[in-house]
Amino acid sequence: xxxxxxxxxxxxxxxxxxxxxxxxxxxxxxxxxxxxxxxxxxxxxxxxxxxxxxxxxxxxxxxxxxxxxxxxxxxxxxxxxxxxxxxxxxxxxxxxxxxxxxxx
Numbered sequence: 001x002x003x004x005x006x007x008x009x010x011x012x013x014x015x016x017x018x019x020x021x022x023x024x025x026x027x028x029x030x031x032x033x034x035x036x037x038x039x040x041x042x043x044x045x046x047x048x049x050x051x052x053x054x055x056x057x058x059x060x061x062x063x064x065x066x067x068x069x070x071x072x073x074x075x076x077x078x079x080x081x082x083x084x085x086x087x088x089x090x091x092x093x094x095x096x097x098x099x100x101x102x103x104x
Contacts, residue, residue, distance in 0.1 A: 034075045
């Protein structure tokens, strides 16, 4: 299969381009979903729905931290405030601030 990429109105043949990828972290999730890029913090966030995890990945350092909730966590959305996110939990919607996780 040949992939093409449209740049500036011109198609570019990608068959000779290196389209490789590499593994950032060896994350073990049961149902990893809901990727969200936070450009301001330069972090990639994701959820593990089954285990109720919010995973915060520093792609520059290759490190991650996580918070575990007592219920399923389906999605995460960024707010206009740095480090503040809206979470879609099984029981409803919640505001989560990374610098103050116990205040949820």
